[in-house]
Amino acid sequence: MTDSTPRPSVGSDRVKRGLAEMLKGGVIMDVVNAEQARIAEDAGAVAVMALERVPADIRSQGGVARSSDPDLIEGIQKAVSIPVMAKARIGHFVEAQMLQALDVDYIDESEVLSPADYVNHIDKWNFTVPFVCGATNLGEALRRINEGAAMIRSKGEAGTGDVSEATKHIRKILGEVRALTALSPDELFVAAKELQAPYALVAEIAESGTLPVVLFTAGGVATPADAAMMMQLGADGVFVGSGVFKSGDPAKRAAAIVKATTFYDDPQVILEASRGLGEAMVGINVSDLAAPHRLAERGW
């Protein structure tokens, strides 16, 4: 990375990955309208994800889930001063072009929407706006980074309120990072083959012991304790989808999840934050979901 830039340069790797660095230790909340966006901002969200239906509703209503109405996203951009993210379908580079033209702060190429391409993901290097992508394991994360993703979120299982898949994926990704650091240089070639990931990225991680981009967790976080557990497991921050606005008292629950994310290692704060939150989202056990309905299996 050269450090000589006499003219201002936008859309660089450092600037794209940098915004994610600034979101660390924070909570990004799914919102479907301006009013929810304001509630999220008031509660201390570091960013909001604008979408038409939260994953729990996409699940229950079915049908094809697409990128949101531009008016809806714009309404949310006007309502808050924190960064606004929005989702494009996997492989749908034109939805992504529209989101960039709309000036969203981050594009989520998301398995929560119906994929538009079952072979290719978006070539994210072509964009000035940064991308976040989901991953269930290190190989998938590195393939996304190789395509230009500037931030990774472990997928979990969106719209369930069941944190078990989020736990599985964050443990898997970070466990595979740790495993790489124990390999000798001549073993990294086969490791790259087995991860189905570019050798250069594998070697970089073996050396640094960390992903080259920020890693959030997502998919099933519904309580302050869920969020704190993800942080203790090593996530840089938390996405909360349906967990806030499908609960009894969204404003209170959102603020509580923010507190628990900052003080993730302080059980007393998490305990206090967890009192009197009303009903959590009812949720679905992931084990009760038939395989075709598991969103985490979209993307490859």
Place this chain on the structure above:
Amino acid sequence: MAGNRPVGVLALQGDYREHARVLASFGAEVITVRRPAELERVSGLVIPGGESSVMDKLSRQFGLAEPLRAAIADGLPVYGTCAGLIMLADTVLDGMAGQRSLGGLDISVRRNAFGRQRESFEVDIDIEELGAPPVHAVFIRAPVVETVGERASVLGALDDGRVIAVEQGNLLGTSFHPEMTDDHRFHRRFYERVLATRFV
């Protein structure tokens, strides 16, 4: 000297680990600060990049805002980058409704002054006080210093004249993020102030 008190990094949210790493590379003992008791231990504080509205809210909810103001008034050396600069400004423009800052720097700062993420950029800037080479500055949804009061002085500006680095006594603020580069002259400037003050 008041013993070897650690240097703190405000760790409510943001890229505090990157700042801690820079300070540790100077040989400083670094602690994260989220509670008043931790603030009492430190001889200097960095307020990192992040979301200023979140730092404001959490610092008030957890009783840290008032002790921070008192420490700043007492002369604690503090360096703020981006959101940290906003927290140190006496006046915040374009804040979210009800947003407050800690204050200390006699300036007004406009939040997200360059626009949204698409406008984030990096560029080289000459900072006279630091000499050659220019500082490589990374701006991410960055604020700009809009007005500079009598007590504050300008350390750096963009070609168009917009102010992006200021200093006032023991307070230092930049719109950009030296912690994201290998050039740590601003951190060094802050740390020298810490060593000279050894806040008691």
